[in-house]
Amino acid sequence: MARTLAMFTDTSLCIGCRACQVACKQWNELGLETPEWTGTYQNHAHFTDKTYRLVRFMEVPGAKPNGDLAWLLMSDVCKHCAQAGCLDACPTGAIYRTEYGTVNINQDVCNGCRYCVASCPFGVVTFNEQTGTAKKCTFCNDRIHNGLGPACAKACPTDSIQFGFRDELVAKATKRVETLKGMGFKDAQLYGADSNGFLGGLNAFFLLLAKPASYHLPDNPQRPQRNVVVDSLLSIGSALLVGVGALLAFRDRGKGDA
């Protein structure tokens, strides 16, 4: 495998211009959608089958260093998890990991069973009714294989979205957190940078200025498959009980042929 590529989204630099969202739509030819009123400039409320980059707008009271209301911005995207729930759930092998560590859906193989949709801890994967397949950010698979960075990172005017080798970006991000803490942003933290942390680390990781929950991110996202052994053993237990019940009811006590 080639050296792992990553996207680092530093939310402290985001100005909410949504150039990333537009660049993503243009490059990936994602088509128009009916706008949705969310109460803020955010559009749409969630990832859709035609929105792979989504700038989230959040107002969080008391999140500024001086205690004021903070207007938090975050360009959200598929996290390309090192332990990807969607990839493990996919029964056709349509979802695969590239040599750069990113996670992609082969649109020619996906048959639209939608288990990946139910298996993403971040609500990224979305079913497309027109194609009948699951859709999500491709990490601009075509671009990265041709020496170009993802369209969103290229378009970002403030370098809030940075593209590069994961190890280099993590080192950079760690320094940036220290700088921000020195400036008084006491809740500044990395989300998904630790490859020993949840989901084996995210290949699209984030620098947040407040707790993950303020950004609608789960504090401790989990692999959907983590309970498959326990649940199966409990099912086997139930099968034994029901089976023994039927056995007791039917067992031939030597008078059956009467």
Added chain:
Amino acid sequence: MIVKVPGWEMPIVWYFFLGGIAGGAYFTAAIADNFGARRDHTVARVGYLLSLPLVAVCGLLLIIDLGVPSRFMNMMLHFKFWDPMSLGAWAVGIFGGFTFVSSVLSFSTSEAVAAFRRKFSLIGMLFGFFLAAYTGVLLSNSTLPFWADSRLMGALFLASGGSTGMAAVALIMFISGASSGESWHKIEVADRFSMLIEMLVLAAFLAVLGSAAQPITSGHFAPLFWGGLVGAGLILPLLLNLFGGRVRALGVVSAVLVLLGGFILRYVVVMSIQG
């Protein structure tokens, strides 16, 4: 809620319901065939013959629910032993083969064929159990609240597959006029055990879930859950089964209610968080 629902609706509710019956009817048939008396062969034959068309319908339901039905075979080009969806697709196919062979063999009068059929059905029985249970494990291995919080979804679906499979066999025996003998009584007793186990598992299921069970225990789906499943679909048929004596009409009512309860279980579990 940041996580997304998969949009598995009525075809999947029907699949979970019919798959449970198919699995339950087959393993009941296999147990009756192997451990019952010679006259319990009727139960075995009805069970095998019921599971065959049901599993065919199951396969069709799964295919029409796909986004690209013509690509259903893509699941057969891949196998993931840790993935309920992958295992399930394979199990439906393999179990279908078992139901077909068992059904054909159930018509033979040869003792040698019967001996083979019994052994064969002991293996097929494992796929029957699997089909009845895996759908619950599939739901509980997702990221959705309530589904992912359930540790006993597979166990519950299995017990329900047992009770509905036995109820369906009993009903067919009644309709086809094969309900006069001892076998009918035996399947009623087996169904009684299954209902009792299902009630215990359901109680444990709710206890483990705690407040995470709210999508079915309170709100829009609560009347259907408490009234339709717990009341009319479990307690009432169990009482009829226990105290109905050998009045066959009461046994029939009990079986119909069990089937209704089995459908409601799948319906409330699948639909409550996807509404």
